[in-house]
Amino acid sequence: MAKTKKTTPAPPDSYYEDLLKYKVSAGLSLEEATEVTARQRAEDMANGFSLGDETDIEPDPAAGQ
Amino acid sequence: MKDTHLNLFLALTGATIMSETPVLGHITVSNATQNYAGSLAQDVQGYLAGLPAGDEQKALDALFPGIQTNDFFQFAKADDEAFLTEADGSDIRLQGASFKRVQYKGTTVTAATQQKGLTMRVDHKTLPKIGGVIVPGWENRFAAALKNRLLRVDRARGILVLDAASTTGGSKTWDGTTNPDGDLRAMVQLTRVANGQMPTHCILGNAAQQKRCDSYEAPARVNHSMQNHASYSMEELAAYLNVGKVVLEAGIKQTLKGATKTDVMGLLAYSYTSNDSPLMDDPSNIRRAWSPVKGGGEYAVAIQEMSVYTDITVWHESLFFTPYTAGIRKIVPA
Numbered sequence: 001m002a003k004t005k006k007t008t009p010a011p012p013d014s015y016y017e018d019l020l021k022y023k024v025s026a027g028l029s030l031e032e033a034t035e036v037t038a039r040q041r042a043e044d045m046a047n048g049f050s051l052g053d054e055t056d057i058e059p060d061p062a063a064g065q
Numbered sequence: 066m067k068d069t070h071l072n073l074f075l076a077l078t079g080a081t082i083m084s085e086t087p088v089l090g091h092i093t094v095s096n097a098t099q100n101y102a103g104s105l106a107q108d109v110q111g112y113l114a115g116l117p118a119g120d121e122q123k124a125l126d127a128l129f130p131g132i133q134t135n136d137f138f139q140f141a142k143a144d145d146e147a148f149l150t151e152a153d154g155s156d157i158r159l160q161g162a163s164f165k166r167v168q169y170k171g172t173t174v175t176a177a178t179q180q181k182g183l184t185m186r187v188d189h190k191t192l193p194k195i196g197g198v199i200v201p202g203w204e205n206r207f208a209a210a211l212k213n214r215l216l217r218v219d220r221a222r223g224i225l226v227l228d229a230a231s232t233t234g235g236s237k238t239w240d241g242t243t244n245p246d247g248d249l250r251a252m253v254q255l256t257r258v259a260n261g262q263m264p265t266h267c268i269l270g271n272a273a274q275q276k277r278c279d280s281y282e283a284p285a286r287v288n289h290s291m292q293n294h295a296s297y298s299m300e301e302l303a304a305y306l307n308v309g310k311v312v313l314e315a316g317i318k319q320t321l322k323g324a325t326k327t328d329v330m331g332l333l334a335y336s337y338t339s340n341d342s343p344l345m346d347d348p349s350n351i352r353r354a355w356s357p358v359k360g361g362g363e364y365a366v367a368i369q370e371m372s373v374y375t376d377i378t379v380w381h382e383s384l385f386f387t388p389y390t391a392g393i394r395k396i397v398p399a
Contacts, residue, residue, distance in 0.1 A: 022229065025226045028226065032387055047234060047235070
């Protein structure tokens with residue numbers, strides 16, 4: 001099974017700060033968001049995978065729907 | 066302006082009403098000739114209670130089974146204590162000694178369900194009439210439509226919470242030379258190790274499922290031993306992955322009238338555990354709590370009738386929460 005392991009440098013701190021904000025805005029508590037972000041960062045550091053494109057699955061509150 | 070109750074709408078159908086507040090064992094409506102859908106669907110607990118669960122409800126339940134709570138509730142955050150094992154044999158009592166003393170600490174969290182609802186103003190001018198009288202049963206149709214709309218956004222909201230709580234090992238290439246189901250199997254195993262048990266759920270976004278099929282249908286795989294994976298049903302895929310179920314999330318959302326419809330989930334796959342156990346210390350990754358609303362059911366309907374229009378409000382109270390984030394995994398196929 002071919003995997004897409006890449007040697008992309010680890011994302012900058014600002015990436016994880018944005019990731020934390022996203023998780024809180026999605027409904028996680030700050031504690032949960034911090035825990036999950038730290039877990040993601042540890043995994044990124046361990047395997048050096050580049051992150052794929054995220055798909056927008058967030059409902060658009062501005063649209064009033 | 067006033068709430069219009071069951072009896073008023075039953076009156077429109079010609080049904081006989083014996084009491085305004087139905088009593089268990091008491092015949093409330095007794096007019097067989099009028100017992101068509103328009104009146105039957107008007108259950109004593111509200112308009113929606115008598116309607117069968119629609120596809121949107123089933124789709125939400127399949128992803129996030131609901132548990133009934135109060136509007137304020139407590140739950141225990143699961144942690145690694147749930148799978149502690151005495152690998153050193155310390156559970157074996159020596160003569161004259163006490164049993165090993167252990168305790169589960171956990172963390173108790175207080176949360177509250179959120180009130181979610183929509184109001185639709187229905188102009189009577191738009192309703193079909195016979196002899197100047199509006200054909201009854203229309204309130205049910207609009208109430209059901211509003212409920213479906215609330216279910217759709219809750220499904221997207223649940224996936225959003227799931228996504229936020231997930232950890233990913235990065236993107237995976239799914240093409241004619243790779244093995245998407247092997248990636249899914251690896252994802253499931255990561256959930257198992259991190260969470261402590263095989264996941265109950267693996268969900269595939271519609272685009273991910275299309276890409277998965279494209280991979281196994283590639284010309285290079287003609288007569289290949291894995292070509293049959295393209296035609297796996299979700300049940301067969303679940304058996305192959307050894308998970309509780311695989312759910313194809315093919316939902317469509319449209320966030321603005323006239324806007325392009327998009328996938329609720331798309332090119333993503335997740336694995337996680339979510340049980341409908343009423344125990345609040347169940348080691349589910351994500352749960353959907355709902356608390357009863359007016360009438361005692363999961364959804365409530367309020368009808369405010371004016372001379373020329375009627376406002377129909379449907380609302381419910383629920384909350385997605387994540388008692389245990391460890392093990393929620395995501396794959397981003399590329």
